[in-house]
Amino acid sequence: MSLPLDAADSPPDSSDSAAQTGVRGVKSAARTVELLELLASRQNRPARLRELSEALGAPRSSIYALIRTLVEHGWVRTDATGTLYSIGIRALLAGTTYLDTDPYLRIVQPHINDLGALLDETIHFGRLDRGDIVYLATKESSQYLRPFSRVGRRLPAFSTAMGKSLLAERLGTGVEVPIPEQLTPLTPNTLVDRDALVRDLELTRRRGYAIDNEENYAGVTCFGFALRYTGPPTDAISCSVPISRLTDDRTREIVEAMERTRLAIERMAPMDLSGLTTGL
Known part of the structure; x- marks a missing residue:
């Protein structure tokens, strides 16, 4: 059963995202690292889009575009409602490689x-x-x-x-x-x-x-x-x-x-x- 979305946690509409950043405009490696480190520091506590935006001091539309890219590539995972985010399996694979080598x-x-x-x-x-x-x-x-x-x-x-x-x-x-x-x-x-x-x-x-x-x-x-x-x-x-x-x-x-x-x-x-x- 789907849960109702909080307005502050719901994904921004496509026009808002495209106008401010757009997926293609997300190129900041530093922002990507900051986002992954923030999710990792929360350990077992998933975060909402609003929390990530406030913690990183960045617009929701920018963070949403970045996080969707990371979800698609397995570095971030989301729950069934699409509103809670946590570290993904690719981060585990990278960490295991670090230990192995x-x-x-x-x-x-x-x-x-x-x-x-x-x-x-x-x-x-x-x-x-x-x-x-x-x-x-x-x-x-x-x-x-x-x-x-x-x-x-x-x-x-x-x-x-x-x-x-x-x-x-x-x-x-x-x-x-x-x-x-x-x-x-x-x-x-x-x-x-x-x-x-x-x-x-x-x-x-x-x-x-x-x-x-x-x-x-x-x-x-x-x-x-x-x-x-x-x-x-x-x-x-x-x-x-x-x-x-x-x-x-x-x-x-x-x-x-x-x-x-x-x-x-x-x-x-x-x-x-x-x-x-x-x-x-």
Whole structure:
């Protein structure tokens, strides 16, 4: 059964679209990327045309012309009513190709699998992209199961152990990653005071690894280690542990195992002192 269209969400008529842009007039690669990134950032929440237009600051007719092109080519999908849009299957295929051809992931994956089997905790591998960490691989603990896959998800670098380990590597280097002016907490423990965050990053650099103390997910502590095969580092590994299982002895065991794994990965990885191209 079709649902009634909201006037603000219904497609513009052909004369409106043709007068302002027309499908043939949509040539902006930057606008296309912005639209796809916006849809991806919403994860499982489809968006209406009005929301996309307002978020991108562009006319509805222009966004509609662009989104119809992307729907036709499989980069965006729509629901049965034609009013709700989300990321399409072509984006999945492109992302899978990225993972399949990444030279570092092929090296890291067996190591995090072995580390996960040794510790039976959840191990992550991620990459810094602007001010966020993007998860590229995860080895889940057998002691609990997540209702979703972490791979492909994006989280603020300042609130995650992997992100903080990489931000700490950049202190005083002139290639610091911009930290948002407004730090939005993910949990009550998230560091949202900039001075406190900088002090934590300085401690991270001296200690050699980062600690996310329930800053990203309540009830979970995470230990993050930068992988120094690029200069400055862009990749990191982490170990997530429920605080109910975390003792001083367990912390030492995890940190020592993570450090061994970091060194093993760095010995095998091709060195690239220019850094990865990730939009930093």
